[in-house]
Amino acid sequence: MVAAKGKNAKERILAIDVGGTGLKAAIIDSHGNMETERLKVPTPHPCPPDLLVQTLVKLVTPLLTPLPATHISVGFPGVVRDNRILTAPNLGNEDWRDIPLAQMLTEHLGNLAVRIINDAEMQGLAAIEGKGLELVLTLGTGAGTALFRDGELMPHLELAHHPVSKNKTYDEYIGNAAREKAGNKRWNRRVEKIIGILYSLMHYDRLWIGGGNAANLNFVLPDNVKVVSNEAGIEGGSRLWHPRSVRETRQLPEANQRTGVFE
Incomplete structure (x- = not known):
């Protein structure tokens, strides 16, 4: 079991970084601060969609038991469109053609809402x-x-x-x-x-x-x-659930930034 760090934030996001060699996950708050330690396991090879989902569920279960999440963010190494995977060159394109990965994870992780973007984009956020x-x-x-x-x-x-x-x-x-x-x-x-x-x-x-x-x-x-820190691939997951741009949220009054209210 993984112990949570610090106070529970109003918004708790399970952030997942899918890599060609490793799968990483942690729970973060609305600003990308780590609420748990970051867990990592090797990426299976070959790695068809069903096996990836099974491996991710096993990875994140110790995080979700003590500290339930409110949303899920995923960075994926390939072309992502409308929460579906179009390509996955480092996992095997033949298995990853128009795969509804967000829906698959939702069904296996307590019907939590999932958003997915390219992993470099999530790190950039x-x-x-x-x-x-x-x-x-x-x-x-x-x-x-x-x-x-x-x-x-x-x-x-x-x-x-x-x-x-x-x-x-x-x-x-x-x-x-x-x-x-x-x-x-x-x-x-x-x-x-x-x-x-x-x-x-x-x-x-x-x-x-x-x-x-x-x-x-x-x-x-x-x-x-x-x-940038290698943990940015996890921390960027918070930005997938903010309705404003990065520039706007970073210019909000300090009081709003403390409370995590971005609407």
Whole structure:
């Protein structure tokens, strides 16, 4: 059993981060603060939808028993539209075609409401400042991206599967398999090159780098590039249930921010 930390918030969100190598979950409050410790288990391979749901239910049950949740947020590594999964390249696209994952989780987790977005987008919701053009790059099993303008999420682009060098996609060029094959030194040169390419493409004001392999970066980052905590993939789940943009909620009066009232 996992003990809760701190006082119960008015809103308790079960935040789930689905990764190609690991599944993570914690209960957070309306500001993304951890109310429990973060639990993690390896991602099954192969990982069809039914097995993913079974594994997630087993993972989160110890969190929900002492501290019931009010909502569920999920970050998923693929294209998500209207709470349905359209692609899952690191889990097996053949099994993940138009899968109603939110509905499946609702049915297995006490009929709680579920919202799902791309995992890089959920991480970005915890990191961005809500000003200008902000890009998120996650370095994990693959390479995820998310784009925000003045705190608003822009349409999702699957840059991870776009060719970038010698017919290699971003995933194949700077994903974890590429790092293990090329070695950290060469992989770092590739990431540095990708940062330049992305700036030339988008002229972002800020680039946020997350994911487990962000810890392997060893070169000096440009002034407008910052590494974010790996826990952002969980913490961003709170923003899926706020009716206002990130920019608006962060400019609310301090009293509203304390109470968690965002309407």
